[in-house]
Amino acid sequence: MEPENETETVERENIESPLVVTQRADGAYNVSLRDGFDPASFDFAAFLEQKYGAEREEIRRRSRQTPRIRTAAPEADPAIQRRAMEDALSVRSGVALDDARAEAARPFLGYSLRDFARASLEARGVSTVGMDPDALFRAALHTTTDFPQLLTGAGRRTLLASYTAAASVLKTLARQGSRVDFRTGSALRLGEIGALQKVSESGEIKHVSRSEAVESYALDTYGALFTISRKALINDDLGAFNDWATAAGQAAAQTEAALLWGLLSQSNGAGPVMGDAQRLFHADHGNLLTGAALSVEALSDARLAMRNQIGLDGKTRIAVTPRYLVVGPELETQAEKVLASIYAATTADVNPFSQKLALLVEPRITDGSWFVFADPASAPILEYSYLSSAPGPQMSEREGWEVLSREFRVVLDFGAGALDWRGAVRNPGP
Known part of the structure; x- marks a missing residue:
């Protein structure tokens, strides 16, 4: 299935520009002269309409079409992607996930810390081309990326999993x-309030102390x-x-x-x-x-x-x-x-x-x-x-x-x- 966050574009045919159309009309006109046709009888406008009227109308129709924009796919949500990466880090620590979250984390299971740092930077629009590992981690830790929160989130899950497993009787x-x-x-x-007291004939219910x-x-x-x-x-x-x-x-x-x-x-x-x-x-x-x-x-x-x-x-x-x-x-x-x-x-x-x-x-x-x-x-x-x-x-x-x-x-x-x-x-x- 194609990504839902992409603008659906119309694939254009090889439609000639007005300049090309004019050049082809001039060529047809010259041919008519060589073949002995009377120039006065050559209807230039009729020739254009006959040959290229359909193409011109198609250009007009397509130019009036409004592009269809679809809503963003869940995979494009940075928060969802970060959670999937946190899950992938957690799995490497032995934390169990349900089937849905394990499937979402699957693309990131083979990531190294360097890969996570690079993905966090690129998600914020930071180019990592040419960055050595030192520069990569410096940028990931000291800019407004999700990398520190990614480590903390995965660490928190590992912490809570081991804490729960080690709970004392x-x-x-x-x-x-x-x-x-x-x-x-x-x-x-x-x-205790003791036993309830019998209500007297007058209907009086007495207060009790505790x-x-x-x-x-x-x-x-x-x-x-x-x-x-x-x-x-x-x-x-x-x-x-x-x-x-x-x-x-x-x-x-x-x-x-x-x-x-x-x-x-x-x-x-x-x-x-x-x-x-x-x-x-x-x-x-x-x-x-x-x-x-x-x-x-x-x-x-x-x-x-x-x-x-x-x-x-x-x-x-x-x-x-x-x-x-x-x-x-x-x-x-x-x-x-x-x-x-x-x-x-x-x-x-x-x-x-x-x-x-x-x-x-x-x-x-x-x-x-x-x-x-x-x-x-x-x-x-x-x-x-x-x-x-x-x-x-x-x-x-x-x-x-x-x-x-x-x-x-x-x-x-x-x-x-x-x-x-x-x-x-x-x-x-x-």
């Missing part, structure tokens, strides 16, 4: 929030810098940039995991101090069990402790439902055995926890302890938040100042805190 146990600034914010929890609990935490900023040198660009060393973006995504995920684990591991596993002046895991909270090896019997004790939890009003049994068993690598195999579905020959051999608990393995648990958590949607223990305007790690870039390079920065605005103690139990192990 601890985020599964926590509720996600959002903060608009860096001030210490409070997470308010409202207690208990409140407040825990607080703040966001902090974490970041790292990376520089891709002019030499690396000229050498087409895209691998160094991709490796850094991948590592930065993993580092962001590890930073989040370390902060969440830091809450659970404070004070030798007792956790942070809560609003009632007790640690997260404490006998007074009914969520610190007597040390025992992981077994069906020990899991039964953990479930019972969660079922017996009392709400904020001090009297309502909220019957928390266990959802996750969390262990360290040393207990992973034992946990799989405990949770395995085994055909039971007798009722006594039935495993009551088969297919009821999901196993999560956290490599930072190294002391033999294990936890049981509820679904954070119903009984949250932890909460983490990002700055509302910048969820997750953010990448930006600028021109290198001290050396000829491009600097890339990854920033993470993140915070986490403990909300409640009722949705989890901890067993310190034998």
Whole structure:
């Protein structure tokens, strides 16, 4: 299919100019003289009309035609082309694309960094004829081209892909929030309203009160810098940039995991101090069990402790439902055995926890302890938040100042805190 952004032109036939027509008429007139015709009888105007009237009318008709202009094709849109080039760079970093985007990126998959720089310049109307690699990258990095944004866009996708893949299981146990600034914010929890009261014969419905609990935490900023040198660009060393973006995504995920684990591991596993002046895991909270090896019997004790939890009003049994068993690598195999579905020959051999608990393995648990958590949607223990305007790690870039390079920065605005103690139990192990 022809490009839609081209003006459709009419292919002209070999139509003679008026000068040629006149010359041919003069020639015919001279021939008539040689053949003995009477010059007075030669009708010059009639000759022109007979021979060239049709051609002249065709010229007039075509000159009146209005050229047909069609709208631009999607391929000509600079933004779409840049996205396709970003996708091509991302594919080289191992980022998966859907079929449509992979097809759009196909023409650029074989491009080197030099090719991308040249394409970015030429898209802005800059001629690259005669440019050596050094001049090419200088122009691409220091003029208003899409090349720096191309690198940043591809790097951002690589960053987010590795960040998502490296997400800690601890985020599964926590509720996600959002903060608009860096001030210490409070997470308010409202207690139960208890049972509904019977309406009297007069129709009066009484007001009820709810208990409140407040825990607080703040966001902090974490970041790292990376520089891709002019030499690396000229050498087409895209691998160094991709490796850094991948590592930065993993580092962001590890930073989040370390902060969440830091809450659970404070004070030798007792956790942070809560609003009632007790640690997260404490006998007074009914969520610190007597040390025992992981077994069906020990899991039964953990479930019972969660079922017996009392709400904020001090009297309502909220019957928390266990959802996750969390262990360290040393207990992973034992946990799989405990949770395995085994055909039971007798009722006594039935495993009551088969297919009821999901196993999560956290490599930072190294002391033999294990936890049981509820679904954070119903009984949250932890909460983490990002700055509302910048969820997750953010990448930006600028021109290198001290050396000829491009600097890339990854920033993470993140915070986490403990909300409640009722949705989890901890067993310190034998």
